[in-house]
Amino acid sequence: MRIRRDGPATLADVARAAGVSLATASRALNPGGQRAVRVELRERILRAADDLRYVPNAHARALAGGTTTTVGLVLHDITDPYFAGIARGAMAVAGDRGALVMVGSTFRSPERELEFVRTFRAQRVDAVVLTGSGFEDDGYREAMGEELAGHRRAGGGYAFVSEHDLPGHVVLPGNGEGAAAVGRALVELGHRRLAVAGGPSSLTTVRHRIGGFVRAVEACGVPSAAIEVVDRPFSEDGGRAAARELLDGGSGATALFCVSDVMALGALEELAARGVTVPDDLSVVGFNDIPTMRRLSPPVSTVRLDLEAMGRTAMELALDRDAGGFRTVPAPAELVLRASTARVDAAARPAGGRG
């Protein structure tokens, strides 16, 4: 006979206290499941559970019933408003479905991303949502593909936010179209020399945005030679560095397209520090429309994405085990022109120009 020291009460304790069997206690505590129990008995059991401060063991439950209600969410950094927005949406639907959300911050490391998916699998999560750009790397793609296939085989769902070049549901932001709209708008405003602050092209998202921008600008008749692309980390510091490089390099650009708002934040700071006025000296556009952008002075033009809706949709796709094939749900990107972009003035001299 084992002696219960003082661990939490178990179902057996509850059953004993209520004078019923384990099976009955379980049934009473899981209404809706399996079968019902006579109401009077049920109340006695609930009372016993309450008295004993019984807290069911989720692990035992998961093991026995094969039922989990946890989901995994992989993101870059929760303090990045882009991911916070998506996370909010994803967590909202998880909450509605009574699922617990486990969050993994990768800080853009493919290894960490894989690691999290593996851990989530070990936890037998119902679904995993992968946000953030995919990585253009065959090793990563293969490993992740295998991991996800295994997860799927085990009955789990998953969805991506942004393209990952892997089979699966995906919420696809209009990166190309949004960036193209930026390009067209800038050309229409008279800009002929353009700069792009881009992240590493190993990120799918970055490639799509830069690609869409460049193609649209070219389509407007501006030669691609007039577009200067600076690759820097996909972060605020990266934006700062990109701005610095453009200014130091004597760029002749009159407009700067930052492939993300967070990069734009860094770039704007650098520009302000150097005395470059926006939009008089240089027009600036970002991407994502994080809340801060509209609060800056001047308010910054950007491409709006409904982050919360994207997160919501992704979680729904991941959770809804629908028999059909994988779905791709577009997330519309809408150009929002604000005061940080202005018609280029013949008198305006290229920012940071040395001559």
Add this chain to the structure above:
Amino acid sequence: MRIRRDGPATLADVARAAGVSLATASRALNPGGQRAVRVELRERILRAADDLRYVPNAHARALAGGTTTTVGLVLHDITDPYFAGIARGAMAVAGDRGALVMVGSTFRSPERELEFVRTFRAQRVDAVVLTGSGFEDDGYREAMGEELAGHRRAGGGYAFVSEHDLPGHVVLPGNGEGAAAVGRALVELGHRRLAVAGGPSSLTTVRHRIGGFVRAVEACGVPSAAIEVVDRPFSEDGGRAAARELLDGGSGATALFCVSDVMALGALEELAARGVTVPDDLSVVGFNDIPTMRRLSPPVSTVRLDLEAMGRTAMELALDRDAGGFRTVPAPAELVLRASTARVDAAARPAGGRG
């Protein structure tokens, strides 16, 4: 004999494939634990596990070994930069310790907060970190106290960020001192009529901040009658509403202290919409120093809290099962004066004054 359809491989499968017993397989896959296995055998087992794409079942493991490596984090809303900052810190230390983080968003509902703690308990988390203000409500306090006591009895740790009037480790931001510093600074700048945009006083944090502010101002010789406190929800909209009320009410205040930056954001928006210039017409101060504050124009004065460090400390306190009593770790609050606060000018007329 049960037939394995195609569920994920189990330890038994691995053991069979490697031609060893369950015990040996378990030991081989858990180095560091219990006992070692002959290296050659071990490798054979690892190979088999790899071939079978074995993913250990965390639930089974938790049940058998009583070992979990999950922690719970309760916060208000992940898109609120205050909580995002804390979450980042907390997740960092959890990550370092190899723990998975489950996040619960309460949206300031005490019921939801209790619900999450209960769910975390069911998951047998190692630790839970409760952020956000406590609620001044006896029912809540009692229920939460009982929940946490049970968690503790079961071997779990926990910590609060901000006071909760409950026994436990706590990371205590200098709410009173920070607010007092704001009050003194404003008086020193010549302000004699002050307004406070406060949240509901059922939030402990709000009470401490307003209390510290009022006491400091009084200590400077300004009568409390000169302080106008407007209670509105602890949110951006609340800040907006507070500003509206002040302006509509013909407040004679020359300075506005918002008990949180997020409220300040709303207030500033309303002020701008009404044509009230900051700081010329009205000085504004926030609290928390979320990143956006320093980017606005004018940059907004506030009280800096090292959010990430607070999150880190809280998670460490919650995870470190130290025998001693509960610890209270202060999180220093540092007044950061920026351009949104100015010396009051004799010529300046009270903002929104009707007369």
Add this chain to the structure above:
DNA sequence: ATCACCGCGGAAAGCGCTTTCCAGCAGGCC
């Protein structure tokens, strides 16, 4: 009355692991 059937509660078989206990075997010692 008889029988099939339904509603309900209990016994027991797992779910996939960890860990204790035990057995076998080799080597070192008296």
Add this chain to the structure above:
DNA sequence: GGCCTGCTGGAAAGCGCTTTCCGCGGTGAT
């Protein structure tokens, strides 16, 4: 050579639940 020690691997007992399979007593149909 006998015996104890040290090392390794295996058998099996759970961990705390869910769920299948039974059995029992009471009803409606025949």
